[in-house]
Amino acid sequence: MARLVLDYTAMMAPRLGGRGIRPEDLDAATAGFAAVQHDVDARRAAGRLAFFDLPREREVVDRIRAFADGLGQAFDTIVVLGIGGSALGTTALRHALCTSGWNELHEDDRDYFPRLYVLDNIDPATITPLLDRLDLNRTLFNVVSKSGTTAETMAQFLVLRDRMRASLGDGWRGHFLFTTDPEKGVLRALADAEGVPTLPIPPGVGGRFSVLSAVGLLPAALVGIDIDGLLAGAAEMDERCRTPELTRNPAALFAVLQHLADTKADARIHVMMPYSDRLYACADWFRQLWAESLGKRTALDGREVFVGPTPVAAIGATDQHSQVQLYIEGPFDKTITFLAVRDPGPDLAIPAAYPDVDALAYLAGHGLGELLEAERVATAAALADAGRMNMTIELPAIDEHAIGQLLMMLQIATVYAGALYGVDPLDQPGVEHGKRLTYGLMGRPGHARPEIRPSDPARICDGT
Numbered sequence: 001m002a003r004l005v006l007d008y009t010a011m012m013a014p015r016l017g018g019r020g021i022r023p024e025d026l027d028a029a030t031a032g033f034a035a036v037q038h039d040v041d042a043r044r045a046a047g048r049l050a051f052f053d054l055p056r057e058r059e060v061v062d063r064i065r066a067f068a069d070g071l072g073q074a075f076d077t078i079v080v081l082g083i084g085g086s087a088l089g090t091t092a093l094r095h096a097l098c099t100s101g102w103n104e105l106h107e108d109d110r111d112y113f114p115r116l117y118v119l120d121n122i123d124p125a126t127i128t129p130l131l132d133r134l135d136l137n138r139t140l141f142n143v144v145s146k147s148g149t150t151a152e153t154m155a156q157f158l159v160l161r162d163r164m165r166a167s168l169g170d171g172w173r174g175h176f177l178f179t180t181d182p183e184k185g186v187l188r189a190l191a192d193a194e195g196v197p198t199l200p201i202p203p204g205v206g207g208r209f210s211v212l213s214a215v216g217l218l219p220a221a222l223v224g225i226d227i228d229g230l231l232a233g234a235a236e237m238d239e240r241c242r243t244p245e246l247t248r249n250p251a252a253l254f255a256v257l258q259h260l261a262d263t264k265a266d267a268r269i270h271v272m273m274p275y276s277d278r279l280y281a282c283a284d285w286f287r288q289l290w291a292e293s294l295g296k297r298t299a300l301d302g303r304e305v306f307v308g309p310t311p312v313a314a315i316g317a318t319d320q321h322s323q324v325q326l327y328i329e330g331p332f333d334k335t336i337t338f339l340a341v342r343d344p345g346p347d348l349a350i351p352a353a354y355p356d357v358d359a360l361a362y363l364a365g366h367g368l369g370e371l372l373e374a375e376r377v378a379t380a381a382a383l384a385d386a387g388r389m390n391m392t393i394e395l396p397a398i399d400e401h402a403i404g405q406l407l408m409m410l411q412i413a414t415v416y417a418g419a420l421y422g423v424d425p426l427d428q429p430g431v432e433h434g435k436r437l438t439y440g441l442m443g444r445p446g447h448a449r450p451e452i453r454p455s456d457p458a459r460i461c462d463g464t
Contacts, residue, residue, distance in 0.1 A: 001232075001233070001236065001396075001401050002396030002397070002402075003236075003240075003396065003405070004237070004250065004393060004394065004395055004396065004406060004409065005250075005394045006250045006253055006254060006391065006392070006393055006394075007391060007392045007394065008253065008257055008391040010380060010383065010384040010389065010391060011257050011261070011389045011390070012026070015384055016384060016387045016388070016389065017387050018387075019265070019332060019387040019388075019389070020261075020265060020387070020389045021257065021260045021261060021264065021265060021389070022264070025260055025264050026256070026257075026260065029246065029256045029259075029260060030246040030247065030256075033244060033252060033256065034244040036252070036419045036420065037243075037244040037249075037252070038244070039419050040419060041242075048204065048426075049204075049415060049426075050202050050203075050204030050205045051206075051209035051210070051212070051213075051411055052238060052412075053202075054202075054205065054212040054213050054231070054234070055212060055231040055232075055234040055235035055404075055408070056231075057202075057213075060199065060200065060213070060214055060217075061217065061227060061231070063214075064199065064214060064218050064221050064227065065221060067177075067199075067218070067221075068218070068222050071197075072114075072140070072221075072222050074138075075114050075138055075139060075140040075175075075222075076107065076114050076115065076135070076138045076139075077114050077116075077117070077134055077135070077138060077139040077140070078114050078116045078117070078139075078142060078219055078222050078223070079117045079119060079130075079134070079139060079140070079141050079160075080116070080117070080118045080119065080144060080219055081119050081141060081142065081143045081144065081153050081157055081160070082118070082120060082142075082144035082145065082150075082153055083120050083121065083122075083150060083152045084120075084207055084208065084288060084292075085206065085209070085210055085211075085215070085288065086144035086146075086150070086207050086210070087118050087119075087120035088120070088208075088211075088281075088284060088285040088288055089210065089211025089212075089215060089216040089407070090118050090211070090215065090216050090219045090220070091118050091120065091281045091284070091285070092211070092281040092282045092285040092403075092407070093211070093220045093225060093230075093403070094116050094118070094219070094220075094223065095277075095279075095280065095281035095282075096279060096282060096398055096403050097220070097225045097398070097399070097400060097403060098116070098223055098224075098225070100277070102115065102223070103115040103116065103117065110223075110224075111224060113222070113223045113224040114140075114222060114223060116219055116222070116223050117130060118219075119156055121152070122155055122156060127156070127159070131159075131160075131163065136163065136164060136168070136175070137167075137168070139175060140175055140176070140177060140222075141157075141160050141164075141175060141176050141177070142176075142177050142178075142179060142218060142219060143156075143176060143177070143178050143179070143180075143187065144179045144215055145179075145180055145185075146181050146185065146201045146206075146207065147180075147181065147185045147186065147187070148178075148180055148181075148185040148186030148187025148188065148189070148190065149185070149186055151435070151439070151442070154186070154187075157176075160176075161176075173194055173195055173196050176196050177196065177197050177199065178191045178196050178197070178199075179198070179199045179200075179201060179214050179215055179218065180198060180200070180201060181200070181201060181203060182198075182200035182201075182202075182203070183203075199218055200214060201213055201214060206426055208288055208289050208292055208293065209289075209411055209426075211407055212230065212231065212234055212404070212408070217230070217231075225400060226400040227400075228400075229399065229401045229404065230400045230401075230403060230404040230407075232401055232404065233400065233401035233402060233403065233404025233405040233406075233408070234405065234407065235404075235408075236401075236404075236405060237250075237251070237404070237405045237408040237409050238408055241408075241409070241412045251408075251409045251410070251412035251413040251416060252413070254391075254393075254409070254410075254413040255413040255414070255416035255417040255420060256416070257335075257391065258309065258335060258413075258417065259417055259420040259421065261335045262309050265332070265389065266332070266333060267332065267333050267334055267335050267389060268310060268333055269309065269310045269311075269312060269334040269335075270290065270310065270311050270312070270334070270335050270337065271312045271313075271314050271323075271327070271334055271335065271336045271337065272286050272287070272311065272312070272313055272314070272337045272339065273313075273314040273319065273336055273337065273339070274315060274316065274338070274339035275315075275317065275338060275340055275341075275372055275373065275375070275376040276339065276341055276344065276372075276398065277315065278398050279339045279341075279395075279398065280313065282339070282406060282407070283313040283315070283339065284313045285407075286311060286410050287311040287312070287313045289410060289411065289414055290309065290311040290414060290417075291308070291310070292428050292431070293414045293417070293418060293426070294307065294308040294309060294414070294417055294418060294423065294425060295307070295308030295430065296308060296421070296423040296424070296429075296430075297429075297430065298423075298429075299422040299423055300422055300424060301422065305422070305423070307421045307423060308421070308423075312334075316338070316372070316375060316379065317372055317375040317376075320379055324379060324382075327383060327388060328383060328386045328388060334388070334389075335390065335391070336380075336388065336389070336390040336391075337390070337391055337392070338376055338380055338390065338391070338392040338393070339392075339393050339406075340373070340376055340392050340393070340394045341394070341395050341398055342394055342395065342396050343396060343397045344369050344373075344397070344398065345369075345397070345398070347367030347368065347369040347370060348367055348368045348369065349366075349367050350363045350364060350365070350366050350367060350368065352364030352365065380392060393406065393409075437450050437452070
């Protein structure tokens, strides 16, 4: 199978007129990378990086396939209830690997695979209209929460359980599946008490690293995505990234370049910009992965460090007309990672209509995809000419094998980056305080209601 390629020429100072990463800094990082690889290998061997094992978890894959080929055939709509890592990976897979506008297609055009909705927020203005138009008798709700205490997801579940009980009585249980911890947690206890079927999230796999677990694989299989191809691509990338030779390890090279850009070139904003609508949700998924894993107050040795780059998701060519002006002429504080596709599939020809109008005639004989690719190449060159760091991850195509490579590469790169920053990429302590305040405001037992007030004196603009 064709491999993903990383072109980092325009990250380096010689291409950028002196700005960017100096070759000697990359040489130093290359010499020191063996220690980083050793650290990651040791944590992996100790079972602390369980997401590495997901491409080879055959038992769960067999259970997913059995469900998708059996009970899953009874539904024409799948609704995933989840937030953050329980939702973003599934959304990325759907957008990349299902036909555009999947949920609006007639069932014939979906080969009778179900629609797939991901409720990744709790805004009633979004949820209520969706529920009002669904045929609940033909809908499966997949509740995804490792602990079963995620307030947003469990609130969605309670709303749906109540509505399904009112419609179907005790039959509501046949319309739910819980994806959760295999042994403990609130959702596991509810599944055991109610007799709701479950799929496991491995205990050592956190939400933002769970796309290749049942979290992402079940909904993918239900809509006809080749999950074996996904896992094969991920496994191949894992093998590529076992080497301590930096320039042969794409995940390591990505992490090192971004870390050097941050720490040596003051580029603390990392933009991911696919030139494919189908890949934008992958950039959105990466945004959580990079931010929540690397944005840390405390280093592994206990020091306060306040580190972490800021990831941004953009889309070409749209954001050439909204953000690229800033990227080319604004502060030198960004790197741009383009996602390109070597074989994007069939093009759409641009007709010849006004041969006497020079501003239009030159487009005739070309295609929309050809124009999109020309704009990517031109934007990358313009950035480099302006001394702006950018690199390109080129996928061979947009298919399961390539997407598996991409997702695994970025997850491995995040672990390498955690080692480079000296932080734990698997925890998220900064999120927990807000959760506790929410519990108190909503009256959860054991959590006092906090007194939240503006600073004194209050500064509020209310129009009066």
